[in-house]
Amino acid sequence: MKNYVPVDKNIAKKYAKAFMATFPKSCTLTDIGKIGIAQKFLQKNKRTLFFLQLPQFDATRKDSMISDLVGHFSLPHVFIKLFLLLTRHNRSFYIPDVLWFIIELYKEQTNSVDFSIKSTHSLDKKQIESIKRFLGHLINKNIIATPTIDSSLIAGLRLQSNNNLWEYSVRKQIQTLRALK
Amino acid sequence: MKSTDLISLFERSLRDLPEEQLQEIGTVVRVGDNICTVYGLSNAMLGELIDFESGNSGIIFQLNENSVSIFLLDQSIPVVELETVRRSHAVFKTPVGMKLLGRVISAQGKPLDGAGELVIDEFRPIETNIPGIMERSPVNESLETGILAIDVLVPIGKGQRELLVGNRNTGKSSIAIDTILHQKDKDVICIYVSIGQRKANLARLVSLLEENGALEYSVIVSADSSDAVLSQYLAPYVGCTIAEYFRDQSKDVLIIYDDLSNHAIAFREMSLLLRRSPGREAYPGDVFYLHSRLLERAGKLARGGSITALPIVQIQGDDITAYIPTNLISITDGQIFLDTKLFNQGIRPAISAELSVSRVGGAAQTKAVKKMTRALRLELAQYQELLAFAQFGAELDEVSHRQLERGRRAIELLKQPQYVTYSFVDQALMLLLLKEGFFDNIMINQVNSFAVQFVSYLKSVHHDIYMTIAQTHDISDEDHKKIIEIAGEFIKLFVPMYI
Numbered sequence: 001m002k003n004y005v006p007v008d009k010n011i012a013k014k015y016a017k018a019f020m021a022t023f024p025k026s027c028t029l030t031d032i033g034k035i036g037i038a039q040k041f042l043q044k045n046k047r048t049l050f051f052l053q054l055p056q057f058d059a060t061r062k063d064s065m066i067s068d069l070v071g072h073f074s075l076p077h078v079f080i081k082l083f084l085l086l087t088r089h090n091r092s093f094y095i096p097d098v099l100w101f102i103i104e105l106y107k108e109q110t111n112s113v114d115f116s117i118k119s120t121h122s123l124d125k126k127q128i129e130s131i132k133r134f135l136g137h138l139i140n141k142n143i144i145a146t147p148t149i150d151s152s153l154i155a156g157l158r159l160q161s162n163n164n165l166w167e168y169s170v171r172k173q174i175q176t177l178r179a180l181k
Numbered sequence: 182m183k184s185t186d187l188i189s190l191f192e193r194s195l196r197d198l199p200e201e202q203l204q205e206i207g208t209v210v211r212v213g214d215n216i217c218t219v220y221g222l223s224n225a226m227l228g229e230l231i232d233f234e235s236g237n238s239g240i241i242f243q244l245n246e247n248s249v250s251i252f253l254l255d256q257s258i259p260v261v262e263l264e265t266v267r268r269s270h271a272v273f274k275t276p277v278g279m280k281l282l283g284r285v286i287s288a289q290g291k292p293l294d295g296a297g298e299l300v301i302d303e304f305r306p307i308e309t310n311i312p313g314i315m316e317r318s319p320v321n322e323s324l325e326t327g328i329l330a331i332d333v334l335v336p337i338g339k340g341q342r343e344l345l346v347g348n349r350n351t352g353k354s355s356i357a358i359d360t361i362l363h364q365k366d367k368d369v370i371c372i373y374v375s376i377g378q379r380k381a382n383l384a385r386l387v388s389l390l391e392e393n394g395a396l397e398y399s400v401i402v403s404a405d406s407s408d409a410v411l412s413q414y415l416a417p418y419v420g421c422t423i424a425e426y427f428r429d430q431s432k433d434v435l436i437i438y439d440d441l442s443n444h445a446i447a448f449r450e451m452s453l454l455l456r457r458s459p460g461r462e463a464y465p466g467d468v469f470y471l472h473s474r475l476l477e478r479a480g481k482l483a484r485g486g487s488i489t490a491l492p493i494v495q496i497q498g499d500d501i502t503a504y505i506p507t508n509l510i511s512i513t514d515g516q517i518f519l520d521t522k523l524f525n526q527g528i529r530p531a532i533s534a535e536l537s538v539s540r541v542g543g544a545a546q547t548k549a550v551k552k553m554t555r556a557l558r559l560e561l562a563q564y565q566e567l568l569a570f571a572q573f574g575a576e577l578d579e580v581s582h583r584q585l586e587r588g589r590r591a592i593e594l595l596k597q598p599q600y601v602t603y604s605f606v607d608q609a610l611m612l613l614l615l616k617e618g619f620f621d622n623i624m625i626n627q628v629n630s631f632a633v634q635f636v637s638y639l640k641s642v643h644h645d646i647y648m649t650i651a652q653t654h655d656i657s658d659e660d661h662k663k664i665i666e667i668a669g670e671f672i673k674l675f676v677p678m679y680i
Contacts, residue, residue, distance in 0.1 A: 005210045005220040005263075010246070138203050162221045165206040165265065179236070 005162075006097040015094065016101030019082050020109070026078045029144070032106050038073040039099035052083075052092040062087055112142040118150035118158040120169075135159060135166070205268040209233075210248065212260050215409055216454045218248045219266055225249055228308065230269045233260055240273050240411065243455050250455055252411040254289055275419045277426035278302035281400050282370065285387055288404040288412040288419050294387070305426060307418040311477045318483040320514075323545045324435065327363030327602020328356060330532045330595040333554050333612065334561075335517055338545025339433050340481025342490040344509050346501060347519030352530050353493045355599050356517070357437040358386065360491065362395050363602040364435060370427045371399040372436040374420035377406045377413050377443030393600070406443075413447035421478050424488045431485035440493035441472060445505045462504045472505075473512050501536070515539035528596060534561050547605045548655040553612030557591055560615065564588020583621070590620040593628040606650045607636045610664065613656070619668050623675075635671050643667055 006012060027035070042048060048069070052062055066083045086092050107113060117123065117131055132143040150158065156169025207221030217239070225231070229241045231251055237258035243250035253260060276290045280300035285293045292299050320338035337343050345353045361371040375383050383403050390396040400423055404416035417438050424434040438444070445468055452465035460466050472492075479490035492513065494506050499521055501510065510516050517537045524531035546554070567585045571577065577585065594615055597603075603611070611632040614620060623631050640647045646660055646667075656664070 005208055013247075160206070160265075162208065163205055163223050165204045165267065167204075 006100055009094070009097045009101075011091070012094045012097035013101045015082070015086065015091075015098045016105055019078075019098070019102060020105045023078045026076050027102070027106055029110075029112075031076055032103055032144075034074050035079075035099050035103055038069075038075060039096050039103065041073070042099070043096040046093065046096075049092045049095055052087050053090065107144070110142065111140075112144050113139065113161050113163075114144045114146065115159050115161045115164075117145050117147040118153060118160070119147065120149070120151055120153050120155050122149060123147055131157070131159065138166070139164060207231075207249065207266045207268075209260060209262055209264045209266060212262060214454050215253050215256060215411065216242075216451075217251050217253065217260055218245075219251055220248050222249050222266070222268060225268055226272075228272050230271055230273050232267045232269055233258075234265045234267075235260055238269075239266075242451065252414075252451060253409065254411055256409045272306045272308065273415065274304035274306050275422050276301035276303075277305050277423050279427075279430070281423060283397050283399070285383075285401040285403060286419075288402060288408070288416040290419065293403060302426075305422050307415065307422045308474075309422070309425065309478075311474070312480060312482060316482055316484070318481045320481055320541045320545050322481070322487075323542075323547050323605070324369070324433070324489050325363060325367070325605055326356070326360040327604070328359055328530055329597055329603055329608050329611065330530055330534075331356070331517060332546075332550060332603075332605065332608055333557055333595075334532065334534055335515060335537045335539040336542035336546040336550075337489065337491075337539060338481075338542045339489050340479065340487040341515070341539070341541055341545075342476045342479050342492065342513040343539060343542070344506075344513040344516040345491055345493045345519070346496060346506055346510070346516050347531070348497070348499060348521045349495055351519040351521055351524045352599075353495070353519055354382075354439055356519075356530055357439060357491055357493060358389065359600060359602055360435065361390065361399060361437070362393050362600060364398065365393070365395060369398070369433045369435055370424075371395070372420050372424050372427075372434060373399060373401045374417050374436065374438045375401065375403040375405065376416050376438065376440060377404070377447065378439065380405050380407070389600075410447045410450050413443060414451060417441070417444055417475050421475060421488070425478065428482065428486035428488050433486065434488045436479070436488060436490050438475075438490065438492040440495055441509060442495040442505055445471065464504060468505070469508050469512075472509055476509075476512050514541045528592060529599075530595075530597060532595070535565070547609070549609035549650055549653075550605050550612065552656060553609055553616055556616035557612055560584075560588050560591040564591065587615075587618070587621060589625055590623070590628050591615055593625050594620070594632060596629060603636075604651070605654070606647055609650060609656060610636050610639060613661070613664055614668060617665055617668065619672055622672070631675055634675065635668060638671055639664070639667060 051057065052065060063084065066080055066087065070077070070079050070083065082098070083095060086095055086098065115135055117128065128145055128147055132145050135143045152171060154170035156171070157167070158169055159166040205222060205224060207219040209217050210220045211218040222231070225241055225244070227241055227244055231239050231241060233239065235258050237253055237255050237260055239251035239253045241249050242252050276299055278301040284296065284299060286299065287293050290299070320340045322339045324337045324339045326332055326337060331337065335343070345356055347353050361373065364371055373386070383405060387396065387401065390399055402416050402420040402423065404412040420436055420438070424436045427434045445464060448468060448471050449464050453459060453463065457465045476490055476492065479488040481487035492509060494509050496503055496506050501507070501518065515538045518533045519531045520533040523533060563584045567577065567581055567588065571585060594611060614632060614635060620628050620631065646663060649660060650656055
């Protein structure tokens with residue numbers, strides 16, 4: 001399944017920018033991976049955030065729920081402040097989008113880019129490193145690689161980020177031939 | 182071959198393949214109403230052509246902070262959410278070539294006439310630089326429409342932009358079609374751009390042009406009402422690009438935009454979908470620029486070649502003060518106003534002499550016609566003045582009565598059936614008859630018949646005079662006298678037959 005992309009959600013972006021400006025060195029590359037997992041989970045299970053909006057729960061209960069949430073995903077502690085702020089502003093439903101923008105801003109700041117590496121067969125570490133070097137040379141950025149297996153390629157590789165695609169596969173050759181018809 | 186061999190093959194490919202394999206892409210995040218929002222494409226340009234994984238393509242119309250808005254070119258190919266799109270690094274281009282003559286194509290450059298693949302010379306971007314003032318030459322050569330009322334009252338020159346404006350069903354398209362038919366053997370290439378019209382109308386037009394041998398020097402660009410709104414928006418620019426190709430081959434081109442009201446409506450639809458602020462009549466702020474940049478591409482070039490534009494605009498209830506008509510009136514070099522009242526009175530073409538104007542065409546008018554035009558203008562002006570008195574039942578003196586009768590005959594002379602056009606020699610001869618009062622003793626309903634028969638008589642019996650006028654583009658005093666004598670003889674033969 002392809003990733004969710006929040007577009008035109010400027011409020012979420014503003015919160016993310018403010019967070020990154022206030023806590024500039026709060027995240028490491030490992031944290032970004034954890035934030036990604038949390039973002040995907042919360043995006044998929046929005047019911048979790050619904051409880052943060054219920055007036056039946058008092059502030060202490062909500063604080064404890066947020067602490068549990070942050071602890072569950074092993075996110076840095078500063079995220080408790082962010083989630084609390086969003087809850088107090090009645091914008092807890094923006095949490096997945098804010099996390100998404102935090103990841104994007106982190107990548108922008110560290111000149112990194114996420115690439116999914118799809119191949120028909122599993123690749124070993126050496127091969128992934130070689131692909132990362134190849135991509136890094138092409139776009140002059142640090143590559144965060146996520147390898148996956150995709151048998152629909154028939155044979156070959158598909159390297160894809162939000163902005164770039166590099167594909168050399170039998171499936172693509174067939175598509176090109178089909179388009180020529 | 183083992184899978185490990187395949188992997189090593191691709192590893193080698195990684196080293197060998199050039200960098201251009203890397204494509205800039207984006208992801209469709211929202212789609213609907215033929216418009217889609219795409220995330221990514223951070224380096225994309227405004228107006229860039231974008232390819233979709235599904236085979237569809239579109240054009241970028243808006244660059245937002247995190248996304249771009251793309252209008253789709255093809256309605257039939259579905260686009261799904263999260264589909265990958267690729268930058269083409271090129272703007273939308275249209276095929277051009279000499280062999281496009283006789284063809285009917287869509288705004289996307291696809292053949293619509295079932296006559297096989299298009300034979301093209303090149304692809305050209307549809308938005309280009311407009312020729313500057315130093316490259317242009319003044320409008321000084323006549324472009325005959327073959328319609329007496331236009332060639333005499335609102336003459337059109339090669340390189341001019343003359344607007345055809347009128348209510349629905351007042352004969353706007355008919356004038357345009359007659360003008361195309363009249364260009365046969367005149368070395369003028371015609372381009373007809375149909376925007377938001379019915380398919381049946383287009384089919385009728387194609388068969389009409391074919392029957393009259395006019396299709397061979399014409400190109401039809403069509404974006405009918407069932408086509409995507411983007412196609413309707415692109416069609417005039419595509420037509421103009423094809424016209425520019427022919428102009429660059431030093432050809433004279435006539436381009437008809439039928440009609441720009443539909444074009445403006447298509448643009449309004451697109452702008453509203455893009456959530457641009459609506460202005461007057463809900464049109465966006467840049468609707469003037471939409472048409473000005475299109476019509477500014479017409480003109481006569483000093484190095485040879487010209488584009489004459491006849492845009493058509495439809496109005497409601499004879500109101501020429503609506504937004505789009507006033508914009509177009511200010512952009513063009515004159516307008517031909519078609520009056521519903523005149524049309525219903527049987528005066529066809531229903532050209533209103535008072536509201537129609539040609540700002541530059543006078544300089545291009547043929548000498549022979551120009552000499553005779555003053556007479557007609559005078560007759561019409563006096564007729565309109567006296568008509569007001571006559572309507573109150575006021576008794577008129579004999580001179581006024583004669584003037585009124587002559588005015589009626591002048592109006593009658595300007596009536597012209599559809600698909601019948603006159604050369605400038607015919608027109609000059611007809612006007613000469615009016616000037617010299619030869620219609621005064623002819624019954625009103627016989628004026629046209631007399632004029633046509635006289636021209637035919639002179640052409641066959643006194644061919645030398647006819648040819649002299651055709652070659653010199655002027656009527657000498659000597660020929661003038663001779664024609665009066667011939668008309669005197671002809672009236673004796675003609676009148677008894679019709680009383």
